[in-house]
Amino acid sequence: xxxxHACVDVYQGSVAALVPFFVAERxxxxxxxxxxxxxxxxxxxxxxxxxxxxTDKWAMPWLLPVSALVGGAGVALxxxxxxxxxxxxxxxxxxxxxxxxxxxxxxxARVASRGSHTAMGWFSLGGNIGFATAPLLVAAVVATxxxxxxxxxxxxxxxxxxxCAAAVRALRTPGSSSAATRGRDAVGRDDWPSxxxxxxxxxxxxxxxxxxxxxxxxxxxxxxHGGEFSGxxxxxxxxxxxxxxxxxxGRLATRHSRVTVVRWSYALSVLAVAGVVLVPGPVLYLFxxxxxxxxxVPFSLxxxxxxxxxxxxxxxxxxxxxxxSVSVGGVASPLIGALADTTxxxxxLAPLIALPAVGWLLxxxxxxxxxxxxxxxxxxxxxxxATGGDPRRSASTFVYRHGALPSDHTSGSGPHPATTAPxxxxxxxxGRLxx
Numbered sequence: 001x002x003x004x005h006a007c008v009d010v011y012q013g014s015v016a017a018l019v020p021f022f023v024a025e026r027x028x029x030x031x032x033x034x035x036x037x038x039x040x041x042x043x044x045x046x047x048x049x050x051x052x053x054x055t056d057k058w059a060m061p062w063l064l065p066v067s068a069l070v071g072g073a074g075v076a077l078x079x080x081x082x083x084x085x086x087x088x089x090x091x092x093x094x095x096x097x098x099x100x101x102x103x104x105x106x107x108x109a110r111v112a113s114r115g116s117h118t119a120m121g122w123f124s125l126g127g128n129i130g131f132a133t134a135p136l137l138v139a140a141v142v143a144t145x146x147x148x149x150x151x152x153x154x155x156x157x158x159x160x161x162x163x164c165a166a167a168v169r170a171l172r173t174p175g176s177s178s179a180a181t182r183g184r185d186a187v188g189r190d191d192w193p194s195x196x197x198x199x200x201x202x203x204x205x206x207x208x209x210x211x212x213x214x215x216x217x218x219x220x221x222x223x224x225h226g227g228e229f230s231g232x233x234x235x236x237x238x239x240x241x242x243x244x245x246x247x248x249x250g251r252l253a254t255r256h257s258r259v260t261v262v263r264w265s266y267a268l269s270v271l272a273v274a275g276v277v278l279v280p281g282p283v284l285y286l287f288x289x290x291x292x293x294x295x296x297v298p299f300s301l302x303x304x305x306x307x308x309x310x311x312x313x314x315x316x317x318x319x320x321x322x323x324x325s326v327s328v329g330g331v332a333s334p335l336i337g338a339l340a341d342t343t344x345x346x347x348x349l350a351p352l353i354a355l356p357a358v359g360w361l362l363x364x365x366x367x368x369x370x371x372x373x374x375x376x377x378x379x380x381x382x383x384x385x386a387t388g389g390d391p392r393r394s395a396s397t398f399v400y401r402h403g404a405l406p407s408d409h410t411s412g413s414g415p416h417p418a419t420t421a422p423x424x425x426x427x428x429x430x431g432r433l434x435x
Contacts, residue, residue, distance in 0.1 A: 072157020
């Protein structure tokens with residue numbers, strides 16, 4: 001799932017990476033270039049919660065390989081022809097493909113991770129790696145073959161479709177409950193006020209990250225007086241630092257509460273973004289890395305917090321925290337571009353300094369969500385078959401009390417407080433529940 005996530009998120013990173021080439025080859029203004037980022041984000045923002053709601057009612061694992069191919073096809077066609085309208089249309093199609101992928105992928109990843117924050121961090125890391133490699137992949141293809149070579153960017157989509165199909169097949173369990181049944185059986189109450197506060201903070205983060213993604217390559221070239229490579233390197237650092245931050249976030253969440261880690265990350269982001277906007281010269285790269293890390297430490301924690309604030313609507317929570325609240329930042333990109341056209345790029349990026357502080361204020365009242373008493377996840381077919389398919393004794397269900405069971409506890413034996421949920425007695429061994 002992590003490698004498949006990397007292949008899909010290449011296309012989220014590719015849109016921003018293509019912006020300098022659209023400006024250079026087609027003489028697009030800042031506003032026109034940011035419109036391409038908006039096209040990838042707008043439809044994605046609208047349809048992503050719809051896909052999340054669908055996955056709350058029905059399991060849709062087939063959507064993962066299909067959405068990977070759709071996301072890749074849009075970006076692959078973006079350099080074909082010189083029409084601005086056509087470019088907007090195909091990039092929007094790519095955004096829809098990416099939107100369709102994330103809600104179901106987050107649900108399947110939570111199943112595969114058995115609730116581990118660290119494992120979910122590795123899943124998110126895959127997406128960060130996809131983001132990070134996008135500028136290098138785009139530069140290698142477009143810098144040598146021009147925008148007409150973008151069809152070569154379809155290769156990761158094909159690889160991602162194959163990996164997603166293999167992951168879904170490994171996790172498929174005959175006779176497993178539908179997504180709707182899991183939602184009805186989930187224990188816990190949806191906490192909408194906390195979820196909406198979390199979503200508002202993620203929107204602030206999204207505007208900062210998408211705004212920097214769209215313009216950091218052009219901004220660094222302007223501030224360091226470098227060439228195309230200096231801008232590509234800055235975008236690579238922005239995305240690569242996210243990979244480090246995501247893993248760090250999962251680790252920190254095993255030692256501190258998720259809400260505490262997220263709050264501190266937003267607070268530190270204010271200083272890091274200020275450094276990007278205000279500090280000149282090569283040291284700018286250091287602040288780009290710090291910004292990336294602080295923005296990405298809470299990334300996977302956003303997803304699990306959202307799912308736990310809405311335990312009965314996991315698909316919707318995933319669609320918003322991993323999709324809508326992330327992609328909606330692209331809506332602000334044209335405003336940044338228009339301001340840059342009339343003033344300067346530095347002045348246009350300056351408001352981004354305040355947004356993490358707004359996010360921190362929204363997060364202040366939040367508390368660690370009340371975990372469901374017991375959560376049921378479907379595990380691979382092999383374990384199900386080994387028990388003769390008995391749903392009561394089957395190792396294809398892993399029941400744990402979220403919060404009592406350490407996120408990295410996947411081995412060992414003996415009584416464990418996680419097994420004290422009502423109707424559930426026994427011990428955890430080898431990552432499975434034995435009655």
